[in-house]
Every structure is written in C-alpha cells, then in structure tokens.
Amino acid sequence: MARYDIEISEVGPRDGLQSIQTIMPLDAKKAWITAEAAAGVPEIEVGSFVPARILPQMEDTPALVAHACTIEGLQVAALVPNLRGAENAIKAGVHKISIPLSVSETHSLKNVNRTHDQMIEEAAKIVALIKTLPEDNRPFFEGSLSTAFGCTIEGPIAEDKVVDIAARLMGAGCDEVGLSDTTGYATPKHLTNLVKAIKAEVGDKNVTSLHLHNTRGMGLANVIAGLDAGITTFDASLGGLGGCPAAPGASGNIVTEDLVYMLDAMGIKTGIDLEKLFACRDIVKAALPDEELYGFTPLSGLPKGYPNGYRAQRAD
Amino acid sequence: MARYDIEISEVGPRDGLQSIQTIMPLDAKKAWITAEAAAGVPEIEVGSFVPARILPQMEDTPALVAHACTIEGLQVAALVPNLRGAENAIKAGVHKISIPLSVSETHSLKNVNRTHDQMIEEAAKIVALIKTLPEDNRPFFEGSLSTAFGCTIEGPIAEDKVVDIAARLMGAGCDEVGLSDTTGYATPKHLTNLVKAIKAEVGDKNVTSLHLHNTRGMGLANVIAGLDAGITTFDASLGGLGGCPAAPGASGNIVTEDLVYMLDAMGIKTGIDLEKLFACRDIVKAALPDEELYGFTPLSGLPKGYPNGYRAQRAD
Numbered sequence: 001m002a003r004y005d006i007e008i009s010e011v012g013p014r015d016g017l018q019s020i021q022t023i024m025p026l027d028a029k030k031a032w033i034t035a036e037a038a039a040g041v042p043e044i045e046v047g048s049f050v051p052a053r054i055l056p057q058m059e060d061t062p063a064l065v066a067h068a069c070t071i072e073g074l075q076v077a078a079l080v081p082n083l084r085g086a087e088n089a090i091k092a093g094v095h096k097i098s099i100p101l102s103v104s105e106t107h108s109l110k111n112v113n114r115t116h117d118q119m120i121e122e123a124a125k126i127v128a129l130i131k132t133l134p135e136d137n138r139p140f141f142e143g144s145l146s147t148a149f150g151c152t153i154e155g156p157i158a159e160d161k162v163v164d165i166a167a168r169l170m171g172a173g174c175d176e177v178g179l180s181d182t183t184g185y186a187t188p189k190h191l192t193n194l195v196k197a198i199k200a201e202v203g204d205k206n207v208t209s210l211h212l213h214n215t216r217g218m219g220l221a222n223v224i225a226g227l228d229a230g231i232t233t234f235d236a237s238l239g240g241l242g243g244c245p246a247a248p249g250a251s252g253n254i255v256t257e258d259l260v261y262m263l264d265a266m267g268i269k270t271g272i273d274l275e276k277l278f279a280c281r282d283i284v285k286a287a288l289p290d291e292e293l294y295g296f297t298p299l300s301g302l303p304k305g306y307p308n309g310y311r312a313q314r315a316d
Numbered sequence: 317m318a319r320y321d322i323e324i325s326e327v328g329p330r331d332g333l334q335s336i337q338t339i340m341p342l343d344a345k346k347a348w349i350t351a352e353a354a355a356g357v358p359e360i361e362v363g364s365f366v367p368a369r370i371l372p373q374m375e376d377t378p379a380l381v382a383h384a385c386t387i388e389g390l391q392v393a394a395l396v397p398n399l400r401g402a403e404n405a406i407k408a409g410v411h412k413i414s415i416p417l418s419v420s421e422t423h424s425l426k427n428v429n430r431t432h433d434q435m436i437e438e439a440a441k442i443v444a445l446i447k448t449l450p451e452d453n454r455p456f457f458e459g460s461l462s463t464a465f466g467c468t469i470e471g472p473i474a475e476d477k478v479v480d481i482a483a484r485l486m487g488a489g490c491d492e493v494g495l496s497d498t499t500g501y502a503t504p505k506h507l508t509n510l511v512k513a514i515k516a517e518v519g520d521k522n523v524t525s526l527h528l529h530n531t532r533g534m535g536l537a538n539v540i541a542g543l544d545a546g547i548t549t550f551d552a553s554l555g556g557l558g559g560c561p562a563a564p565g566a567s568g569n570i571v572t573e574d575l576v577y578m579l580d581a582m583g584i585k586t587g588i589d590l591e592k593l594f595a596c597r598d599i600v601k602a603a604l605p606d607e608e609l610y611g612f613t614p615l616s617g618l619p620k621g622y623p624n625g626y627r628a629q630r631a632d
Contacts, residue, residue: 156625185619188540189582190626217574217612220537224504258533266505296533303501309472310506 003073004271006227006263008256009043009209010036012237012284013064014079015253017057018048019242020291026060028287030067035283036238037068039276041256043075043096044068045235049085065092079144081112086126090133096140099123100180101169103162104151120168127173143169144178144211148194150185159194163201170202177207178233181222184215188225195229209233212254214240214294219254220262227268234259239281239293255295257281261302265310274302319389320587322543322579324572325359325525326352328553328600329380330395331569333373334364335558336607342376344603346383351599352554353384355592357572359391359412360384361551365401381408395460397428402442406449412456415439416496417485419478420467436484443489459485460494460527464510466501475510479517486518493523494549497538500531504541511545525549528570530556530610535570536578543584550575555597555609571611573597577618581626590618 013033017024024032033044046068047061061078068076077096080086089097101119102108108119123143130138147154148162166177179195191210199207210226212219212235223234236259242252260272278298285293303310329349333340340348349360362384363377377394384392393412396402405413417435418424424435439459446454463470464478482493495511507526515523526542528535528551539550552575558568576588594614601609619626 150619150626152620155619155621158625183619184616185626187578187581215612215616216577217571218536218578220534221540221578224537224540255533261532262503262534262537265503296531300500300531303466303471303499304468305471309474310466310501 002269003040004042005232005269007042007233008260008270008272009045009077009233009235010041010238010256011045011211011235011253012239012241012256014045014047014058015235016237016239016241018055019252020057020288022288022291023057024287026063028283029060029064032238032280032283032287033064033068033074034071035280036277037071037074039280040270040272041277042073042271043077043233045077045079045098048079048081049088049092050079050081062088062092065089065094069093069095080126082122083125083129086129090129090139094139096142097126098142098144098178099126099174100144100146101165102146102151102182103157103165104147104154106153107147107151110153116165116168120172123169123174124172141173141175142178142209143172143174143176144180145169145198146180146182148179149181149190150183152183159197162194163197166198166207167201170206175206176209177202178209178211179207180211181213182211184213184218186212186222187218188221191222191225192229195226195231199230204230207231209235211235213252214254220258223254223259223262236260238277239284239295241284241288241291241293257295257298261297264307265303318585319356320358321548321585323358323549324576324586324588325361325393325549325551326357326554326572327361327527327551327569328555328557328572330361330363330374331551332553332555332557334371335568336373336604338604338607339373340603342379344599345376345380348554348596348599348603349380349384349390350387351596352593353387353390355596356586356588357593358389358587359393359549361393361395361414364395364397365404365408366395366397378404378408381405381410385409385411396442398438399441399445402445406445406455410455412458413442414458414460414494415442415490416460416462417481418462418467418498419473419481420463420470422469423463423467426469432481432484436488439485439490440488447489457489457491458494458525459488459490459492460496461485461514462496462498464495465497465506466499468499475513478510479513482514482523483517486522491522492525493518494525494527495523496527497529498527500529500534502528502538503534504537507538507541508545511542511547515546520546523547525551527551529568530570536574539570539575539578552576554593555600555611557600557604557607557609573611573614577613580623581619 052059236256237253240255368375552572553569
C-alpha cells in the first residue's frame with residue numbers, strides 16, 4: 001500500500017528560510033527536517049545550491065543534504081539555479097533537483113541575469129551531466145515554471161508562453177515540469193485551465209506538482225482546483241514561513257499544517273501525523289523567535305473528537 | 317442582463333458586529349451599508365432582531381433596516397431567533413428573514429434554550445405570520461442550518477440529521493434552507509457531499525446559499541466546492557470582522573474582499589467594484605480602531621495591470 005495518495009513536499013527549509021533575513025543554525029535545520037520526516041512528510045526541499053554571497057541562509061545546504069540523506073524513506077530535494085549548482089547538488093547526494101525557469105523573461109533577466117535560451121541551455125547541460133551518472137544513481141530532474149500565473153513586473157503571462165517553456169524544458173530532457181505561482185496571482189479557474197493546457201502539450205504524467213503561495217488568501221482554493229486537475233504533489237511550508245511583508249497574516253508558501261489537515265479531513269491519505277506535524281512548529285519558533293508563523297488549524301485546533309466521525313462523511 | 321452570476325450577501329453588520337464587544341455607532345453602520353451597496357453588493361444582512369440585553373450591538377437594527385430600505389436595489393436581510401423577532405423585522409420592513417436552527421440540539425438548547433421541535437414550531441408560526449401579509453409584500457424566509465458541519469460541543473454531526481432538519485424546515489414552510497458552517501469545521505469534500513444530500517431531499521432550487529467561516533483557513537477552498545455544487549449565494553463579511561480569538565490571522569466569516577476578488581478573477585460576475593469595496597474598510601477601521609480587519613487581497617493589492625489580460629485566461 002502506498003504511504004500516501006497525495007504527496008506533500010515541504011519547502012520551508014528552502015523557500016521559507018531564503019525569504020527571511022535571520023539565518024537558522026544548522027542544528028535547528030537538522031532537527032526540523034528530522035522531526036518533519038518523522039511526522040511522515042515524504043519529501044523535503046532542504047535548501048538551494050547558490051553562492052553564499054547571494055543567499056547566506058543556504059550556505060550549509062551540502063551539510064543539510066548529507067544529514068537528510070541519512071533519514072530512511074525521505075526524498076531529499078534541492079533547488080539549483082545552474083549547472084554549477086547541479087554539480088554541487090549531485091556531489092552532496094540529493095535525490096531530486098529543481099531548476100526554476102521564470103516564464104517572465106523580464107523576471108528571469110532581473111533574477112538570474114539569463115534569457116530563456118540561456119536557461120534552457122543550462123537545463124540541457126544538467127541533463128547531460130545526470131546522464132553521465134550510473135542509471136540507478138541519477139537524481140530526478142524537475143523544470144519549475146516560475147511566475148507561471150503572472151509577474152509583478154510584466155503583469156499577466158499568456159498561457160501559450162507557459163506551455164511553450166514547458167515543452168522546451170521537457171525537450172531539454174527534464175523528467176517533469178512543475179507549475180509555480182511565485183507571485184500569488186493564481187486563481188482556481190486559471191490554474192485548472194493552465195494545468196490542462198500544459199498537460200495537453202507535454203503529457204499528463206509530466207505535470208504532477210504545484211508550488212503555491214497564499215499572498216491573496218487563495219492557496220487552499222487553488223489546491224482544490226489542482227486536485228481536480230490531477231495534481232498529486234503539493235509544495236508547502238511549515239508555518240507558511242517567509243510571509244508577504246505587504247500582507248500581515250498572509251503566509252509565504254501555503255501552510256503545510258492547513259494543507260495536510262484539509263487533505264486528511266477530506267479522506268485523502270498524506271501519510272502525515274497531524275499532531276506530530278504541528279509539534280514541528282516549536283522547533284522553528286525556538287530557532288526563529290522573531291519570525292511570524294502562520295497557519296489557522298494549529299491555532300484553532302482540530303475539530304472536537306477529530307478524526308472520529310469526520311473522515312467518513314468527507315470521503316467519496 | 318443580471319447584475320451578477322453569484323450573489324454576495326454581506327453579513328458583517330450582523331455576524332461581524334455581534335461577535336465583538338465594541339458597539340459601532342449607528343451613523344457608522346449606515347455609512348458602511350451605504351458604501352457597500354454603492355460598491356455593488358446586492359444583499360446586506362444589517363442586523364438581528366434580538367433583545368438588547370442579549371446583544372446590545374444589535375439594538376439599532378430597526379433604524380438600520382429603515383435606512384437600508386431607502387437604498388435602491390439593495391436586498392435588506394435580518395436574522396431573527398423567534399416569532400417575536402420576526403414580527404419586529406416585518407414591522408421594520410426587511411426583505412429577507414433568516415432563522416438559525418442549530419442541527420446540534422445540544423447547541424440549540426445552550427444557545428437559545430429551545431429543542432428542535434420548538435424551533436420548527438417557531439418557524440411554522442413565522443410562516444403563518446408571513447401569510448397574513450399581502451402577497452406582494454412578504455419577506456423571503458430562509459431556514460438556516462447552523463452547526464451543519466460539526467459542533468464544538470457535540471463534535472461531528474451526521475449527514476442524515478442535517479438532511480432531516482432541512483426537510484422539516486421546508487415542511488414548516490420556509491422558502492429555502494441555507495447551510496451554515498458556524499464552527500469552521502467544513503472541508504470541501506464534506507461540503508460537496510452535504511449539499512448534494514440536502515438537495516436530493518428538498519430539491520435543487522431550495523438550497524442555494526452558504527455561510528462559511530475561515531477558522532481553519534479553508535473558507536475559499538469551501539467556496540470552490542460550493543460553486544461546483546451549484547451554490548449561488550455566499551455570505552461574507554468585510555474585513556472578516558469578528559475573527560476567532562484562538563487563531564490570530566483567522567477571520568470570522570470569510571472575507572468579502574478576498575471572496576469577491578477570487579470570483580472576479582475567475583470571470584464570475586458579482587456586480588461589485590473591487591476598489592470601491594476595498595475602500596469600505598476605511599469606514600469600519602475609523603469606527604472600530606481597536607478591531608483587527610482581515611483579508612489578503614486588500615493588503616497585497618491586485619495583480620499588476622489587473623484585470624487586463626487576467627480575466628480572459630481565467631474564464632471558461
């Protein structure tokens with residue numbers, strides 16, 4: 001029996017921590033990852049392989065990957081911006097690599113100073129590198145479509161542009177493409193349409209994951225649309241770490257705790273123990289006392305008597 | 317052409333204000349209602365007809381109804397707990413009356429000291445009263461199923477219990493039943509199932525409205541489930557007024573601003589001007605400086621260039 005119906009990928013140690021100024025000590029990061037894996041979270045993006053002068057918060061990613069890889073059954077993921085990052089990630093031993101490609105070329109140029117052509121070329125080089133590895137020791141390689149739902153500089157992003165970049169990433173040899181709502185612009189209808197359009201181009205099985213932010217409060221509504229569109233992996237971050245400074249109460253990524261509660265209450269298996277997951281907040285709070293943690297369910301508590309008498313009436 | 321595809325019913329002046337200690341002055345309430353109606357909100361629940369010793373915040377409801385009824389095109393609603401309340405509501409001139417019936421009998425006894433039988437009898441008396449009015453001057457009468465998704469005292473509520481109460485309310489002569497997630501326990505799957513079950517019992521056209529809270533962050537996800545289930549009226553409150561004290565960041569009712577933005581961005585017509593709606597917050601803030609207002613979109617702002625280039629790609 002599978003451990004889960006829907007896979008939760010915890011991205012807090014990467015996306016959450018890179019969005020805040022405070023640097024979390026390595027030991028706290030290790031404790032956090034250990035605790036979340038013990039709660040049943042199947043995949044954790046532990047960091048990104050970028051130069052320390054750009055993101056000092058991520059400097060200890062190699063050590064963290066080494067630690068995470070000792071945890072049995074945990075899929076260890078990391079983000080890489082380029083070939084150099086991928087080389088380091090592979091050296092460290094990650095199981096999954098993601099390269100973000102901003103569908104807004106303006107954003108791509110501003111963010112990593114690279115055109116689309118240059119990014120696709122970079123992805124192809126990473127594929128070539130992976131192919132030099134023994135077949136049973138190759139990391140999974142995902143191309144992540146950033147700003148897919150709109151860009152804070154360019155504004156709306158046309159659907160065919162996203163579809164085109166998705167096709168080019170698959171053409172470069174990525175194992176899969178993932179959709180990223182970097183700007184919190186996604187709405188359920190847009191999401192449904194975009195997933196359908198990309199699937200039509202690159203095939204159903206090559207679009208399975210969503211990376212959502214909660215900037216406009218629509219995160220979990222978008223998850224529902226994603227489930228309906230056949231998405232099976234959702235990124236989320238514990239406590240929604242790295243919230244939007246302009247929107248008090250708005251988490252950064254969608255909150256892992258609320259997401260897991262929603263799925264669990266809908267009778268969808270995540271393999272995650274809710275109480276153990278909520279307890280992970282204490283580790284993050286202790287290490288980052290000045291950062292706000294978001295999430296409704298850990299504070300309001302589970303419904304009285306949950307799950308007895310609830311799950312049944314919520315399943316199909 | 318209809319003003320809207322989906323009807324928004326603003327319940328802040330009733331559900332929001334009754335949940336906080338501070339009493340909003342009548343003039344501020346009037347200004348709020350006037351501004352929201354001018355923004356295009358088609359229905360506002362302006363208060364409830366309960367004894368002032370129980371809810372002093374609602375004492376000026378008759379004056380507020382009188383004011384609201386001068387606004388052209390606005391449907392003026394009020395909540396009544398019993399026949400006496402209905403008599404006063406009708407005297408004041410409301411267009412719509414709702415009676416809340418808690419499906420958890422424990423909650424009903426604790427809240428209004430009445431059994432289910434007594435509440436159904438009360439509803440029947442209100443129907444009889446309405447029938448004494450000239451046919452062209454009868455308020456719409458809704459039976460509202462409170463604690464339909466679970467109760468903080470009883471825990472889970474069985475589906476057949478909700479269906480039974482819905483049937484009894486319709487049997488007593490209500491024009492319609494509405495579903496209320498008083499406790500913030502609803503999840504999308506449960507909601508879909510429950511709406512289907514009640515519709516099967518009392519007929520599609522007799523279940524059109526949902527009253528949702530955001531206690532566990534699932535409010536807008538539940539709206540998506542509601543839309544899929546054919547719900548056409550959603551209650552919401554400006555700024556999510558009356559939040560859950562246990563959950564900082566959790567609004568009380570779902571936030572009108574976020575709800576309207578989500579629908580608008582999905583290409584669903586609400587008849588509401590977003591900027592004018594957001595501006596209503598200033599009136600509430602000025603009158604209730606110590607109360608927290610919730611809502612993501614008014615703070616994070618609309619997507620760059622919105623709605624140009626967005627709505628099209630989000631519609632069917």
